[in-house]
Amino acid sequence: MTENFTFNLKATSGKARLGEITMPRGTIRTPAFMPVGTVGTVKAMYLDQVQDGGADIILGNTYHLMLRPGPERVARLGGLHELIRWPGPILTDSGGFQVMSLSGLRKLDEQGVTFKSHVDGSLHHMSPERSIEIQGLLDSDIQMQLDECVALPNEPREIERAMELSLRWAERCRVAFGNQPGKAMFGIVQGGDQPALRIRSAEGLKQLDLKGYSIGGLAVGEPQAVMLDMLRITLPVLPTEKPRYLMGVGTPDDMLKSVAEGIDMFDCVMPTRSGRHGLAFTRRGKVNIRNARHAEDMRPLDEQSSCPATRDYSRAYLHHLVRSNEALGGMLLSWNNLSYYQELMQGIRQAIAEDRFEDFKAATIEMWARGDI
Numbered sequence: 001m002t003e004n005f006t007f008n009l010k011a012t013s014g015k016a017r018l019g020e021i022t023m024p025r026g027t028i029r030t031p032a033f034m035p036v037g038t039v040g041t042v043k044a045m046y047l048d049q050v051q052d053g054g055a056d057i058i059l060g061n062t063y064h065l066m067l068r069p070g071p072e073r074v075a076r077l078g079g080l081h082e083l084i085r086w087p088g089p090i091l092t093d094s095g096g097f098q099v100m101s102l103s104g105l106r107k108l109d110e111q112g113v114t115f116k117s118h119v120d121g122s123l124h125h126m127s128p129e130r131s132i133e134i135q136g137l138l139d140s141d142i143q144m145q146l147d148e149c150v151a152l153p154n155e156p157r158e159i160e161r162a163m164e165l166s167l168r169w170a171e172r173c174r175v176a177f178g179n180q181p182g183k184a185m186f187g188i189v190q191g192g193d194q195p196a197l198r199i200r201s202a203e204g205l206k207q208l209d210l211k212g213y214s215i216g217g218l219a220v221g222e223p224q225a226v227m228l229d230m231l232r233i234t235l236p237v238l239p240t241e242k243p244r245y246l247m248g249v250g251t252p253d254d255m256l257k258s259v260a261e262g263i264d265m266f267d268c269v270m271p272t273r274s275g276r277h278g279l280a281f282t283r284r285g286k287v288n289i290r291n292a293r294h295a296e297d298m299r300p301l302d303e304q305s306s307c308p309a310t311r312d313y314s315r316a317y318l319h320h321l322v323r324s325n326e327a328l329g330g331m332l333l334s335w336n337n338l339s340y341y342q343e344l345m346q347g348i349r350q351a352i353a354e355d356r357f358e359d360f361k362a363a364t365i366e367m368w369a370r371g372d373i
C-alpha cells in the first residue's frame with residue numbers, strides 16, 4: 001500500500017498514454033472512465049456492480065453533497081467512502097460548475113460564489129478555501145480547485161476574465177489544500193476556445209506544484225473539432241508525467257479522439273443518464289430501446305457480453321420496461337451502458353499496451369458509424 005499519490009506512465013501509442021495512478025485507497029488504471037456518483041450514488045446502480053464492472057474510481061459532486069446531507073454531517077458519519085460504502089478512490093468536483101448550472105446564482109466575485117440552493121432556497125457562499133475545506137470534510141481523494149467555467153461561444157474578454165480569476169482561485173486552493181501526501185488537488189485549465197488563453201492558463205497552473213491537471217471549459221456546447229483543437233493546444237504545455245482529466249466528456253467517439261490527443265481521465269453522466277431514458281450503448285452502436293421495432297425482438301443487446309444486463313435480457317423485455325417507465329428498465333440499461341464504457345476503456349488500455357491504438361480507434365468508430373442496430 002502506498003501512502004502517496006503517484007502516476008506511472010507505462011506505455012504510449014502515438015500521443016495516447018497507458019498509465020496507473022496509485023493512491024492509498026487503490027490503483028486507477030488510465031485511460032480511465034469515472035462514473036458520476038452525484039449525490040453519493042451512481043444513479044440506479046449498486047456500487048458493487050459499478051466496481052465489478054471495472055470502475056476504479058467514481059465522482060462525487062461537492063455542490064449536491066454540500067446542500068444535502070452537508071459536509072459536516074458527512075464527516076460525522078465517517079466521510080463519503082464510509083457513508084456510501086465505496087472503498088476505492090473518489091474524485092470530487094469543486095462545485096463551481098454546478099453552482100453556475102444548477103443554482104440560482106446570486107453573485108460571483110473575487111471572494112467566490114454566492115448562490116441559492118436549488119433544494120430549499122437557502123443562501124450559500126463558497127470561496128476557494130471553503131470548497132477545499134468541504135472536499136476535505138468529504139474525505140475526497142482527488143480534489144478540484146474552484147473555477148469559473150464560461151459557456152461557448154463567448155466574448156474573448158469574458159473568457160480571459162474567467163480564466164484569470166480561475167488562476168487566482170487555483171493559487172488560493174493550492175494554499176488551502178496544503179500538504180496531504182495520500183491525496184491530490186488538480187488545477188483546472190480554462191481559456192475557452194482561445195489558444196493564447198489556454199496556454200497562459202496551463203503555464204500559470206504549472207507554477208503551483210499540482211499532482212494533476214483537469215481540462216475545463218469544454219464540452220459546453222462547442223463543436224467536437226473545437227474541443228480537440230483546444231486539447232492539441234493545451235496538452236503539449238502540460239507536464240507529461242502528470243495525469244490529464246477532461247471534464248464532462250463524453251461519447252465513445254469523444255473519448256477515443258481525446259485519448260489520441262493524450263487525455264488520461266474522463267467523467268460523463270451520459271451512460272447513466274441516457275440509460276435511464278432508454279438509450280443503450282453497445283459495441284455495435286447505440287440502440288434506442290423505446291423504438292417500436294424492439295417490441296418483439298428476443299435478442300439480448302449483445303450475446304457476447306459478460307454483463308448480465310447486456311447478455312441475459314431480451315430487447316423486447318427492455319422495451320417493455322422502458323415503455324412502462326419501470327425502475328428496472330433504467331437499472332438494466334445503466335448497468336449495460338457503464339459496462340460498455342468500461343469495456344471500451346479496457347479495449348483502449350489494451351490497444352495502447354500493444355501500440356495499436358490508432359487502429360483500435362478507427363475500427364471502433366467505424367463499427368459505431370453503422371448506427372442503430
Ligand SMILES: C=CCOC(=O)Nc1nc2cc3[nH]c(NC)nc3cc2c(=O)[nH]1
Pocket residue numbers: 059092093094095096097144145146147148149188215216217218219220247248249267
Ligand atoms: C468533476 C468536475 C470538476 O468540476 C469542477 O470543479 N469544475 C468544472 N467542472 C466542469 C464540468 C463540466 N462538464 C462539462 N460538460 C458536460 N464541461 C465541464 C466543464 C467543467 C469546468 O470547466 N469546471
